[in-house]
Amino acid sequence: MSLYRTELRRLAKRRFTRYMTLLGLLVLAAVVVGVFFTNQKIDAAQLAKAERQADQQYQEQVRWSEQERVNCEQAKRAGTANDGRYPDDCSVIAPPPREEIQAEWFLPSTFNFRKTFDETLVPFAAILALVGFVIGASFVGAEWSTGGMMNLLLWRPKRLTVLFTKLAALLTGILAVTLPAAVLWFAGFWAVASFRGSTEKMTSGAWQSFALTGLRGVALVLVITTIGFALASLGRHTAMALGGVVALMVVGQFGLGILLSMASVKFAEAWLLPTYALAWMTKTVTLQNWQSCNATYYGECKPETMDITWQQSSVLFSIGLVVILGAATWAMRRRDIS
Numbered sequence: 409m410s411l412y413r414t415e416l417r418r419l420a421k422r423r424f425t426r427y428m429t430l431l432g433l434l435v436l437a438a439v440v441v442g443v444f445f446t447n448q449k450i451d452a453a454q455l456a457k458a459e460r461q462a463d464q465q466y467q468e469q470v471r472w473s474e475q476e477r478v479n480c481e482q483a484k485r486a487g488t489a490n491d492g493r494y495p496d497d498c499s500v501i502a503p504p505p506r507e508e509i510q511a512e513w514f515l516p517s518t519f520n521f522r523k524t525f526d527e528t529l530v531p532f533a534a535i536l537a538l539v540g541f542v543i544g545a546s547f548v549g550a551e552w553s554t555g556g557m558m559n560l561l562l563w564r565p566k567r568l569t570v571l572f573t574k575l576a577a578l579l580t581g582i583l584a585v586t587l588p589a590a591v592l593w594f595a596g597f598w599a600v601a602s603f604r605g606s607t608e609k610m611t612s613g614a615w616q617s618f619a620l621t622g623l624r625g626v627a628l629v630l631v632i633t634t635i636g637f638a639l640a641s642l643g644r645h646t647a648m649a650l651g652g653v654v655a656l657m658v659v660g661q662f663g664l665g666i667l668l669s670m671a672s673v674k675f676a677e678a679w680l681l682p683t684y685a686l687a688w689m690t691k692t693v694t695l696q697n698w699q700s701c702n703a704t705y706y707g708e709c710k711p712e713t714m715d716i717t718w719q720q721s722s723v724l725f726s727i728g729l730v731v732i733l734g735a736a737t738w739a740m741r742r743r744d745i746s
Contacts, residue, residue, distance in 0.1 A: 411564060415577035424546050429585055432539035436589060439531060440596040447519040447604040458511040465514075469503040477501045519605030522614055525597050526621055530689045532593050533625030540582045540633030547578050549640035567740050575637055582633050583626070590622050624688055624718070631725055638736040675714045688721035 419425055480498035495501070551557040551574075564570050601607045675695045677683045687693040697712040 411570070411573045412577055415574050416580060419547060419577055419581045422547070422550075424550075425543050425581070428539050428543050428546075432535055433585075433589065435535055436532065436593065437596075439528075439535075440593070440600065443519060443528075443597070444600045444604055447517050447600065449604060449606075450515055450518050454515060455511065458514040461514040462509050462511045466503065466506050466509045469509070473501055473503040519597070519601050521598065521601035521605065521607045522609050524605075525594075525601075525618060526690075528593070528597055529618070529621050529625050530686065532590070533628050533689060534685075536582075536586055536589065536625075536629045537632035540586075540629050541636035543582070544578050544633040544635075544637035545640035547640075548574055548637050549644070552641070552644035568737060571641065571737070571740050575634065578637055579630055579633060582629060586626050586629050590626065594618075594622075621689060621691075628685065628688060628725075631729055634729060635732055638733045641736040642732070642739050674712070678714060678716060683716055684721040684724050687716040688718050688725070691718045692716070 476494075477498050480494040480501055483494055484498060548557075548571075551560070557570075560570060561567060598607065673679075674697045677693075677695050683693055683695075693716045695714045695716065697714070
C-alpha cells in the first residue's frame with residue numbers, strides 16, 4: 409500500500425482536520441457576507457448629495473479661515489501673536505483648495521473591485537495560513553503523542569521518508585482546500601462588486617496582479633503549514649508548535665514592539681514578523697518615522713521612510729523555513745524513537 413495515499417486518507421478522515429477546515433471556510437464566508445451587507449452601489453442621487461456636502465464643507469473651511477485670519481491680525485496688533493497660536497504671517501491662514509475636499513469622502517461605502525480586491529487577499533491568506541498551521545501541527549503532533557509514529561516506523565523504518573511523505577500529504581491536502589477557496593473568494597467578491605459596488609476598469613494587467621498576489625498568498629499558506637508541521641515534529645507534540653507560536657507572538661512580537669516603542673527605535677515595525685508577511689502579500693510596506701520632523705498646523709511634515717519589500721520577506725521566510733524544517737529533520741534522524 410502506498411504510504412502517501414495512506415497519509416492522504418488519514419488526513420482527510422481526521423475529525424480535527426474537517427472541523428478546522430470547515431471553521432476556516434465559514435470565517436471566509438462570513439467575511440464575504442459582511443462586506444456584501446456593509447457596501448452599496450452608488451447612484452447619481454448619492455453622487456449629487458456628496459458633491460453638495462463637499463461644497464458645504466469647503467464653505468465652512470473658508471469661513472473658519474477668514475475668522476482665524478482676523479483673530480491672528482487682532483492678536484498681532486495687540487502684541488500677543490507670538491504665543492504660538494498663530495504664524496508670523498497671518499496671510500498663510502487660508503482654506504484648502506476646493507479640489508482637495510473630495511465628494512468621495514461623503515459617499516457611503518462601496519466595493520470597487522479594482523481598487524479594493526487586492527486588500528481582501530491579505531485576510532484570506534492569513535485565515536488559511538492559521539488553519540494550515542494548526543492542522544499541520546496536529547497532524548504530526550498527534551502521531552508522536554499517541555505513539556502512532558513509533559508503530560509506523562516499525563512498518564516503514566526509513567525515518568525521513570516517513571516524515572516527508574507525511575509533509576507531502578499534508579501540503580497536498582491544504583492545497584486541495586486553498587485553491588478552490590481562492591477561486592470562490594474571487595467569485596464571491598466579484599458578486600459583491602457587481603451588486604454592491606463596481607467592476608469597472610478591469611484590465612488584463614489588473615487580473616494578472618490579482619493572480620500573482622493570490623499565488624503569493626497560497627505560497628504563504630504552504631510555508632506556514634510546513635512550519636507548524638516541523639515545530640510539532642521537533643517537539644513531538646502539537647502543543648510544542650502552538651505554544652511556540654503563542655510565545656513568539658505574545659512575548660517575542662508584542663513585547664518586543666512595546667520595548668522598541670519605549671526606546672524610540674526608528675522603524676520599530678521592521679523588527680516584527682507581521683510586517684514582513686504584509687510586505688510579502690502587498691509587495692511593499694512603507695514605514696514612516698514621524699520623529700524625523702516637527703509637524704505643525706501650518707507646515708507640511710514629510711517623515712523619513714523605509715521600504716520593506718516582498719524580496720526581503722521571501723529571504724526571511726526562506727531562512728526560517730530551512731532552519732525549522734532542518735532542525736526537525738535532524739531530530740528525526742538522530743534521536744531515539746521509543
